[in-house]
Amino acid sequence: MAEIREFIIFIDNKKWLEEKIGKLNKKAIRLNLNPIYLQYGETSVKTIKTINELGKEVSADFVVQKIILTGPVNIKFDGWEFLATIQHLPDNAGNIFRQIVGTENISIPEVYRDVGPNCDHCNTNRYRNDTYILFHESSGMYTQVGSSCLKDFIGNSSPDKLVSIAEFLNEFSTIIHSAGNHELFGGIRRETSSIPLEEFLANTNAIIRNYGWRSKSACKDGGYPTSHLVATNLRIYNKPFQDFFYVDVTEQDYELAKKAIEYVENISDKEVADNSYLYNIRTIAQSGLVLGYRLFGFAASIVSAYNRELANRERLASITKSEWIGSLKERRIFDLTLTRTFINDSYYGKTWKYIFHDMNGNIFTWNSSSNHDLKEGYLYIVKGSIKAHAMYKDIKQTVLTRCDVTKLFD
Numbered sequence: 001m002a003e004i005r006e007f008i009i010f011i012d013n014k015k016w017l018e019e020k021i022g023k024l025n026k027k028a029i030r031l032n033l034n035p036i037y038l039q040y041g042e043t044s045v046k047t048i049k050t051i052n053e054l055g056k057e058v059s060a061d062f063v064v065q066k067i068i069l070t071g072p073v074n075i076k077f078d079g080w081e082f083l084a085t086i087q088h089l090p091d092n093a094g095n096i097f098r099q100i101v102g103t104e105n106i107s108i109p110e111v112y113r114d115v116g117p118n119c120d121h122c123n124t125n126r127y128r129n130d131t132y133i134l135f136h137e138s139s140g141m142y143t144q145v146g147s148s149c150l151k152d153f154i155g156n157s158s159p160d161k162l163v164s165i166a167e168f169l170n171e172f173s174t175i176i177h178s179a180g181n182h183e184l185f186g187g188i189r190r191e192t193s194s195i196p197l198e199e200f201l202a203n204t205n206a207i208i209r210n211y212g213w214r215s216k217s218a219c220k221d222g223g224y225p226t227s228h229l230v231a232t233n234l235r236i237y238n239k240p241f242q243d244f245f246y247v248d249v250t251e252q253d254y255e256l257a258k259k260a261i262e263y264v265e266n267i268s269d270k271e272v273a274d275n276s277y278l279y280n281i282r283t284i285a286q287s288g289l290v291l292g293y294r295l296f297g298f299a300a301s302i303v304s305a306y307n308r309e310l311a312n313r314e315r316l317a318s319i320t321k322s323e324w325i326g327s328l329k330e331r332r333i334f335d336l337t338l339t340r341t342f343i344n345d346s347y348y349g350k351t352w353k354y355i356f357h358d359m360n361g362n363i364f365t366w367n368s369s370s371n372h373d374l375k376e377g378y379l380y381i382v383k384g385s386i387k388a389h390a391m392y393k394d395i396k397q398t399v400l401t402r403c404d405v406t407k408l409f410d
Contacts, residue, residue: 007176011043011063020175027168034071036172041066069176080153082169083108084133086144088117089291094283096295097276100169106135109142113279119146121153195234195290197299201257203233204303206249213304227300231293260306261285274344281305313393322363324389325398331385336364338374356382365390366400374405381406 009017018038025035043065083103087096097113117128120143128146134153135142145153207229214226224232233247264285272279281302284290290299326332336356344351352371356364366384374380384403389396 005069006041007067007069008064009067009176010046011065014040014065017067017175024168024172024175027164027171028071031164031168033165033168036069036071039068039070041068079136079138080134080143081137082132082165083135083142084112086112086115086117086131086133087294088128088131089283089287089289094287096280096283096298098173099276100173103135108133108135110273112142112144115144117146118144119149120144121149122146197261197284197288197290197302198254198257200230200234200290200299201260201303202249202253203230203247204300205253205256206247207233208303208307209253210247225297226304227296230300231296256303256306260302261288263306263309264302321361322357322396323360324396325358325362325364326386328386328388331383331402334358334364334382334384335379336382337379338376339363340376341374356380363395363397364400365397366403368403372405378407 021036021038028035043063046064081103082100083106084097084099087098089095095113095115099108112133116125117131118125119128119131124146131144131146132150133142133144143153204226207226211226211229214224214229229247233249264281267278267282272282277298280298284295284299285302290296325334334356336358338354339357340355342353342355344353349369350371352368354366354368354372354374356366358364364382366382382400382403382405384400386398387401388399390399391397
């Protein structure tokens with residue numbers, strides 16, 4: 001039975017999306033699935049803010065559009081549906097976790113992020129490239145199944161078809177994720193042997209130093225993404241292009257690679273709890289290897305993530321020598337300027353984290369379960385209780401709670 005789902009895409013990716021869905025529908029026909037139909041809804045403007053590799057905060061407006069998809073965007077067998085594919089890295093190096101798009105409303109237990117290549121159906125723990133997480137809605141049960149056991153578990157006569165359907169859903173997820181992101185961490189399409197992560201990132205630094213960071217979505221009208229150029233620099237491609245393309249890799253590039261690996265390796269469990277991207281790049285960093293083309297895009301993005309973190313630290317250090325203010329449980333009034341707002345959408349609902357600073361550069365934070373529609377850069381009168389004196393990345397922060405907020409100037 002066909003399902004209807006809504007997504008938001010960047011309008012510049014519209015043509016690319018139509019081409020990809022067209023190719024995917026050919027696979028749907030071979031799998032005896034209904035094709036995917038696209039309908040377009042209203043457009044709007046989305047402002048993206050980020051820190052670039054030069055340490056500058058930049059923003060850009062993008063036109064986005066609602067799309068309505070009708071088709072096999074989720075596949076169920078006897079009440080079981082595919083939730084995610086787990087790619088198991090060799091030598092217990094960790095897992096890469098890919099949840100099927102459209103199933104984000106179903107929370108997957110964190111235990112599956114670190115699980116081995118087990119199969120709950122045959123109870124055999126042996127090496128497998130991929131296993132699948134399935135969910136049964138009526139019972140609330142989760143299970144992990146190997147590809148060879150899908151036939152017996154679901155009772156379908158064609159296990160190869162089931163695996164193909166799972167791969168179809170994963171490809172569909174990747175396409176929708178790509179169309180809905182202004183910055184897609186691009187990959188290449190050729191399997192290769194493992195590459196030491198330090199070497200891969202040193203080459204990534206060299207490419208970025210000479211050409212800047214280029215995502216796959218930025219190259220849809222021509223050119224090559226960073227991950228492709230890195231692969232070429234490493235002579236992975238056997239193509240004429242690499243005969244005249246090479247960027248020298250310096251000792252400084254290797255030093256930056258080491259620092260980037262160290263930073264990503266030490267991303268906290270709290271930070272990765274609700275962020276599969278951070279979890280995946282931390283897994284790669286801890287393994288020390290780039291195992292095949294499917295990880296090239298993730299691996300290359302480690303350098304960009306580290307550069308943004310460095311730029312953010314430098315920006316914060318330049319504007320503040322933050323100190324703790326007041327005594328715990330003290331309730332008082334502050335004149336504060338809103339610096340940033342972060343939204344966390346988890347299993348328990350949305351929370352808003354507001355970061356303020358006072359005229360002396362002291363930083364205050366407030367977590368709220370409600371959206372107070374505060375605007376960055378505006379001055380507010382904040383009446384709140386001091387909940388804690390915290391440290392975040394070596395910066396002192398005063399944590400507030402039970403706040404009443406009034407804009408100082410209307």
